[in-house]
Amino acid sequence: MKSSVERQRFVKQLLWRSAMYLCTGLTCLILIFLIGYVLVQGVKGLSLHFITSKPSYLTGNIGILPDIVNTVLVLLVSIIVLLPLGVGAAVYLSEYARNYRLVKLIDYAAEILSGIPSIIYGLVGMLFFCQFLKLQTSLLAGSLTLVVMNLPTIMRTTRESLLSVQKGLREGAYGLGASKWRVVRTIVLPECMDGIITGCILSAGRILGESAALLFTAGFAHTLRSFSLSGILGAIRSSGATLTVALYVYAKEQGEFQVAFSIAVILLLLAVLVNLGAEAVKGYYMKKKKV
Numbered sequence: 001m002k003s004s005v006e007r008q009r010f011v012k013q014l015l016w017r018s019a020m021y022l023c024t025g026l027t028c029l030i031l032i033f034l035i036g037y038v039l040v041q042g043v044k045g046l047s048l049h050f051i052t053s054k055p056s057y058l059t060g061n062i063g064i065l066p067d068i069v070n071t072v073l074v075l076l077v078s079i080i081v082l083l084p085l086g087v088g089a090a091v092y093l094s095e096y097a098r099n100y101r102l103v104k105l106i107d108y109a110a111e112i113l114s115g116i117p118s119i120i121y122g123l124v125g126m127l128f129f130c131q132f133l134k135l136q137t138s139l140l141a142g143s144l145t146l147v148v149m150n151l152p153t154i155m156r157t158t159r160e161s162l163l164s165v166q167k168g169l170r171e172g173a174y175g176l177g178a179s180k181w182r183v184v185r186t187i188v189l190p191e192c193m194d195g196i197i198t199g200c201i202l203s204a205g206r207i208l209g210e211s212a213a214l215l216f217t218a219g220f221a222h223t224l225r226s227f228s229l230s231g232i233l234g235a236i237r238s239s240g241a242t243l244t245v246a247l248y249v250y251a252k253e254q255g256e257f258q259v260a261f262s263i264a265v266i267l268l269l270l271a272v273l274v275n276l277g278a279e280a281v282k283g284y285y286m287k288k289k290k291v
Helices: 004-043 049-052 067-097 100-114 120-134 140-162 165-173 182-190 195-209 213-217 228-235 243-253 257-290
Strands: none
Touching: 004 213, 004 257, 049 067, 067 100, 067 140, 067 195, 067 228, 067 243, 067 257, 100 140, 120 140, 120 213, 140 213, 140 228, 165 182, 165 228, 182 243, 195 243, 195 257, 213 243, 243 257
16 A cells, blocks of 8 residues: 555645646647637738738728838848847857956846837837937838847857857867867857757747837838849838738727738748748758768
């Protein structure tokens, strides 16, 4: 027969296991409900014309092609600027910085920045990028604001991955006569590629879902320019609404909830594509590491 201690231990394990399964099930149900509700409400409003046309107030046509293009441009510009800054700062703090107080100060500042509401970033971005730097209300100003918002995320995830790299790998490379930069470039960074990609996924998700900061810095325009280099550069320097801003305008200002749900479906698809692309890059580096 089991003793009372064993029975108590069994009951505790059963309770903890049941609570764990319950929490996991509730999380999955909430996710399934949100995605399913958005799909059910939004798919019926999707059409090829809706996705490939631009809105016209004269004819009453509603299209989101300019918003899709603006979202992709903001995402690309933000990641292109954000990735070198965040990874470079993390490498400096982990591999080169020797002032412990400076490192702790920057870590503390990054934690504070990650908790600031996005509306404050929008106000600061409007005052600094749009007015002080004279970028006006543009996709470039919105992208730079998002870079400041997501810089702590890239820094923290990359730095944690750098610190998790085994010291033996570094010491072995130093023993063979490799320089500091060569060790970082050929040993440390490839080993922490998972953390860098994770930070990129988190930042991309926040960029795709951000609207408050872009309301102040990127604007509401639905203008569609040419897909040439000059057209793309002109679009980056001009005002434009992303999908999240367009969703807010259609739902809150115009009461077009069907259009808003359809835009939400497009946002979900973009998020899935970004995650699949990141996983593909991650798989490529993992295979390269094994070889």
